[in-house]
Amino acid sequence: MRVAISIGLFFLALGRYCWPQPLAAVANIAVRSNEVTIQLSSSTTYAVQRVRYPDQLLITLDNCTISPRLSLPRASASWFTGVQADVMQGAVRLRFALTPGSRPEVFGATPARTLTITPGRGERVYGSAPPPSLPAPPPAQASPPPRESDRQAPPVTQPSSRPPSGAPSVTEIHYRVADDGSGQLQVGLTAPVRPNVFFLATDPRRPRLVVDLPGAVISPPESSLTPQSNDLVSRIRTGMPGGVARIVLDVAGKVRYKVETQLNPCQVLVNVSPPTAALEQPDAHMEPAPEPEAPSASSPVRPASLPNRLEDVTIVVDPGHGGKAAGARGPSGLLEKDVNLDIARRLRDVLQAEGVRALLSRDSDVDVPLRSRPSVCSQVQPAIFVSIHCNSNPARRLRGTETYYHLRDPVCRSLAWAIEQAVCAAAGTVNRGVRSDGIRFRSGFAVLDEASVPAVLVEVAYINNPEDEALLASPEFRQRVAVGIANGLRAYVEAPSAAAN
Ligand SMILES: [Zn+2]
Incomplete structure (x- = not known):
């Protein structure tokens, strides 16, 4: 989720007590030159959220309703295909259906009377706040009287520390x-x-x-x-x-x-x-990885939009590392980047032989920036993204396969589970279970975070364990892994599903 959030968490608490809170109304939503402008009758706070399956941008306007004269725009822009408004108790939620892969950004003060959504300007704003001296916005002329809940708002208080003058x-x-x-x-x-x-x-x-x-x-x-x-x-x-x-x-x-x-x-x-050392080295555990998670429910969790024939889904295969970024190295000198690429090519060939469209994020010994690896997914939807890596751990005794999903995404977790089982069955590796990438990095792996489609990262085996390294060096083993991943993809896509969410 990569939406610019220009919310002033910083002074939100202050604002709640110092600004009057008339009920704001969405007065107009205009689409012009690929930008959307949302006009409110008075200022209010808001939250921006991006959700997946399907991709939507949600803007929740606090203490807000919609003007009876509001008509939602029929026009769309490069980054969205339509907008809907949900009027909830004391709030309005605007839902923009996003074009796959788009990354719109929301700009506005906090609280805001005007919000602008752009297709994205290449930078993301995570926090902002108005100066503490910002005058209270004038209440709108036509605003209805405060509701009962507002009258019960906490008494106006001064923040505990006022800036000493000067x-x-x-x-x-x-x-x-x-x-x-x-x-x-x-x-x-x-x-x-x-x-x-x-x-x-x-x-x-x-x-x-x-x-x-x-x-x-x-x-x-x-x-x-x-x-x-x-x-x-x-x-x-x-x-x-x-x-x-x-x-x-x-x-x-x-x-x-x-x-x-x-x-x-x-x-x-x-x-x-x-x-200076690579920030994201998915493979370098410093501590023994925690115990694998318990098995998930037997029916996969899938996005409703996913077809149930593997032939109707494009598989984007991402061989980890490449070029100067060699990844982990085995005791006999085997390089992870080479193993990853060979398994990825084999997986592509296995899938194509089955009539499944498969693409590689790199097909030679080059490094590709992590965040651009999943970019092709948005053009070939419905798609699934599979990143292939080899694991490494200072504790050399560790062996086996782990499959990672992004943070707490139930769809990706379910996909990871199907692939983990199938790889271990086909290749005979130790089943170390599925894990959230949040245990390795607080924000997960960049490649999985970036993917706008179901995405997993397979750590095929431990390249720094001599026995696993010998397996990884073997063409026959690599082929079994490729077949295993393909089997897992088919098992996931074609099994009867449980609903996502
Ligand atoms: Zn790796």
Whole structure:
């Protein structure tokens, strides 16, 4: 899910108590030049969410209704095919049916009176906030009286720490992710501050990047926002420990960072990039992997849109690593990238021989950026994405097959289960079960996160275990693995299904 979320979690709590909350109404939704503008009768808070199966962009407008004069646009744009509005109790949810693979972005203040949705501008905004001095928006003339629930709202309170006059205060915090995976923290200030940025790894399992802003004030002092699906930064928190304004980024490892300060407007920028070692090395476990999950229900969970003949689905096969990114290496020198590519080609050939359309994300010894590997899926839907890797663990005794699915996605978990069983049956490997990629990275594997279709990552065997390496070196074993994955795909697609969701 990669939708720009321009919500001001940061000052949301403050806003709830300081701004009046008349019932807003959706007055107009206009489509122009591939952009959608949503006009409200008065400002309100909102949440943006992207869901799959089918791909939809959901915008939930709090404390809102729809104007009786509103007509939903019939026009579409490159990124959506239609829009519907659900009026819920005290809220409106706009549902945009997305074109496969599109990544629209939502722009608006918090609270917003106007929201703009664009096809995407190549950067993602995870958090923003209005300056604390933002005046309350005037109540709309035609707004109905507050409902009973509003009258029972908590009494107006002042935030506990008001900025002392003259002290620089933090006006906004954004975190943007560039397409190369690097990120930028942008901190807006009312006056210049000399930041003190340092890496903190007192707890090696929870590395943090700390941005101290001596002399500045963050109000409200404590809040937290979660950048979604970011490999580098999983959470951003603020606080005032010892009276020093502090922003803490929970990071994925020993990230590199560069600090810049700007005047006019006053900003502190912290550029965060992956550690010099590859950030995503799905195969390098540092700890023995946890026990496999219990078997899932016998009938697969599938998207309703998935056909029930494998011949009607395109399989996108992704051989992990490639080029300079060799992946893991076996004790005798076997390279993971070569094994992955050979198994992937065999899988493609097995599928094509069965009349199934199959594509490779790479068909030579080249590296392909993780996030562009699943991109072809959106053009060939219905599709399934299978990434092929070999595992590796400092504990050399580990052997066997693991299949990963994304976070808690029930569809991908069910697909992973079918493939895991079939590979172990065909290739005779140790069945180590299915696992969520969330146990390896808080935001999961980038390739699985990026896929807009059911997607799994198969760790065929442990290349750094001498016996598994010998298997992986064998053409006969690779062929069995390919046949096993194809069998698992067919078992999943053609079995009677349980409903998704
Ligand atoms: Zn790998």
